Amino acid sequence: MSATAARPIAIYYEHPDWFRPLFQELDRRAVPYVRLDATSHRFDTGDGRPSYSLLFNRMSPSAYLRGAGNAIFYTLHYLAHLRRHGVRVINGYDAYVTETSKALQLSLLQDLGLPFPRARVINHPAQAPDAARGLRFPVVLKPNIGGSGAGVRRFDAPEQLAQAARTNALELGIDHTALVQEYIPAADQRIVRVEVLGGRFLYGIRIYTSGESFNLCPADVCQTVGGAELARAACPVDAPKNNLRVEGYTPPPGIVAQVEHIMAAAHIDVGGVEYLVDERDGQRYFYDINALSNFVADAPRVVGFDPFARLVDYLEREAS
Numbered sequence: 001m002s003a004t005a006a007r008p009i010a011i012y013y014e015h016p017d018w019f020r021p022l023f024q025e026l027d028r029r030a031v032p033y034v035r036l037d038a039t040s041h042r043f044d045t046g047d048g049r050p051s052y053s054l055l056f057n058r059m060s061p062s063a064y065l066r067g068a069g070n071a072i073f074y075t076l077h078y079l080a081h082l083r084r085h086g087v088r089v090i091n092g093y094d095a096y097v098t099e100t101s102k103a104l105q106l107s108l109l110q111d112l113g114l115p116f117p118r119a120r121v122i123n124h125p126a127q128a129p130d131a132a133r134g135l136r137f138p139v140v141l142k143p144n145i146g147g148s149g150a151g152v153r154r155f156d157a158p159e160q161l162a163q164a165a166r167t168n169a170l171e172l173g174i175d176h177t178a179l180v181q182e183y184i185p186a187a188d189q190r191i192v193r194v195e196v197l198g199g200r201f202l203y204g205i206r207i208y209t210s211g212e213s214f215n216l217c218p219a220d221v222c223q224t225v226g227g228a229e230l231a232r233a234a235c236p237v238d239a240p241k242n243n244l245r246v247e248g249y250t251p252p253p254g255i256v257a258q259v260e261h262i263m264a265a266a267h268i269d270v271g272g273v274e275y276l277v278d279e280r281d282g283q284r285y286f287y288d289i290n291a292l293s294n295f296v297a298d299a300p301r302v303v304g305f306d307p308f309a310r311l312v313d314y315l316e317r318e319a320s
Helices: 020-029 061-066 070-084 093-099 102-112 125-131 158-166 253-266 307-319
Strands: 009-013 033-037 054-058 119-122 139-143 153-155 178-182 190-197 200-208 245-248 270-277 284-290
Touching: 009 020, 020 307, 054 070, 054 307, 061 070, 070 093, 093 102, 093 253, 093 284, 102 119, 102 178, 102 253, 102 284, 119 125, 125 158, 125 178, 139 158, 153 158, 190 253, 190 307, 200 253, 200 307, 253 270, 253 284
Parallel strands: 009 033, 009 054
Antiparallel strands: 119 178, 139 153, 139 178, 190 200, 190 270, 200 245, 270 284
């Protein structure tokens, strides 16, 4: 009897729509699994070994936008409990700590010697103007715990930022920590997202954006670069169109190696790294590390295969 037959895979999640394709693929294969809704989850501290072959952590740091902010910090305690008792977790405690701290992400990139936009970390809105001194404007104020571009604001001049600070118009987010970071205008209005599975390159995409929105969730992209509509299976049927366009893209081998190095250092098994090229000087910058990876909409059309099928292949191998 396989490990998956003896003990089910646990999918720990929060968003009501992003994981439908994963559940559908598990159901299609009749893989034993249980759904653990993070918003209503609890655990017994005396239960040292839950009856799962492994747990796949899919908790989102943007949960507070859906009234589930309570589950964000709770998840850290639950993952620490599982780690202490030796439970196999995909995207475990260390990965989730990185996912929930943009400040820590930049420190990791610094340690690896990789380029990223200059930033200062603050813990009070009044600190923002001084933190921006010496940075190249425009700058963005970016909550430390975000997700889907939540709370990110752009300021084109120091006076704008100072005015926002004086009028208490700056929101630092749920942990009262934020980055004041240089805004990088993307060359050709495009960013690259590189996805990994099991820490290895899975696929890359280029997303074309006007630069006016910071929500670049791949599952929300609605068109190919040729204008064809994409089926967004991981989104609500009434999700608004966002005019983002996408194409499959394979980065140079050196960048792929850097992304895999980032994910290994962050202990992220399944996730994505985003980078862009500065239109002003051609410099490449990494700027976001994601342990919650929402695969691109209509992936077979965009990248040539179904990543959810490969994800379930990976989960079955790890569980057994």
